[in-house]
Amino acid sequence: MSAEVSNPNPEASGPVRVLSIAGTDPTGGAGIQADLKSIAANGGFGMAVVTALVAQNTRGVRSVHVPPVAFLREQLDAVSDDVVIDAVKIGMLGDAEVIDTVTRWLDEVRPPLVVLDPVMIATSGDRLLAAEAETALRGLLSRAHLITPNIPELAILAEEPAATTWPGVLEQALRVSERYAVRVLAKGGHLEGAHAPDALVDASGTLPERARVVEFSGVRIHTENTHGTGCSLSAALATRIAADGDWLAAIAEVKRWLTESITHADSLHVGEGHGPISHFAGLWSRGGLATERAAGEYLEDWWQAIAPIRHRANTLPFVEQLGAGTLDRDAFTWYLAQDALYLRDYSRVLAEASKLAPTPEEQAFWAAGANGAIAAELQLHQGWLPEDEVFSTPPAPTTIAYVDHLLAAAARGEYAVIIAAVLPCYWLYQDIGTRLVAQSHPEHPYASWLETYADEVFARSTRSAIGYVGEAVRRADPETRARMFEAFERASAHEVAFFAAPLEARAVPGHAE
Ligand SMILES: Nc1ncnc2c1ncn2[C@@H]1O[C@H](COP(=O)(O)OP(=O)(O)O)[C@@H](O)[C@H]1O
């Protein structure tokens, strides 16, 4: 017995990569087309190597074209030379030459999980495996970890008449399991009655608690549309077993998924005969079609929403005169003193963001920002104004209001809101700085200041801050999003008032220099 009850690829991360080796169905209900849908619906990444091109529809098979086996081998090698294969599902093989080619490839590549659906005859009665190829197919069984024959196929493998009762199916499946040393998924789809049971049968007794048969009950859905159920089941099993490793749990999940997909088959209206099952019905009904907004989209909306505030910022006399270099020097140093006062508390708020950050990367980013804000304050004293001048300058109402807004956000301790509140100091500043630096020149009186806020390091920090806030908005519930935007919008307004103050509030009695 080649199967282990353990994950064949525990190292794998991301969706399992499942290769279907099968024939085609241009109407999409069976064969390789159904396999790819099943693999995707069960969380895997589907790949496909075509053994035979089948002109068929929901009413039956018209003709079969088997391409040269050399080309089949090229397809197989193209996949295995490039991709790590977590599982293989084998369906229609057509003839003995194809079986021989696939067998050789399996022996060389040794995929960790092989699920073989021994496709022989379609429900329509058409042959999908040449009669003389049945012997070759038997040779392939021992290479599989699981085979999924329907009742007529099980009978052919057992070389016995078809079972007519469920206990009879299980007994026959045990004989097949023993004879070919392979696990068998016995299927009750071809029986009649209210139930459609399946069972995992392992004559070697390696199932949990040394069981030889584990049954999976299922209700029978009354529908004519069951085209491709066998294909879909085996591809889904390969996917779930490879991903989970727990065979019994994987089979139970697949059975639940298949029953749901059969239940919704009638809603598809594909073809006039036996229509296909609805592989994605469960996903669709549970919101699987909903797309998620990217983090950047939220912040693009925020940026647009504060367009009037940004416009005011760009047309402030302070900003215009700063850019032109005509700004009164006293107004500028007063502004710098306010900035120094602001940066002390801004640094504390960034430190709080660092404390609450959900990842070490974000923690380090906000901590570096806190450090940078204090470093910028110290630099202001060295470059522009002595420390005692900062202390002798009373904080303006605009400074107090801005800082209070940030400190209040920090005190409430909601990380997402704090980082939304501190963002305008990055984003608006960088935006204004980039505009102003275009007016800088070596003789510009404020050149060194202008360049601080338009340099690449600050631009990079701004991009990171936007990225972290964007991710936080994306993760947040609608109420938190609203609180975040409010904090951002109010901080943006404070930011602009802060820029306006040197030429507006400074003139207010009691707040003058
Ligand atoms: N009408 C149905 N209602 C519920 N499950 C079904 C129905 N028909 C088939 N199944 C399930 O679909 C899978 C494939 O079944 P089966 O018809 O036996 O094989 P195949 O499609 O290979 O002929 C099995 O899990 C079986 O239990």
Ligand SMILES: Cc1ncc(COP(=O)(O)OP(=O)(O)O)c(N)n1
């Ligand atoms: C190309 C191809 N492969 C297999 C089948 C048989 O499909 P199956 O899942 O056994 O279901 P039915 O179509 O027989 O109900 C096929 N038709 N085509």
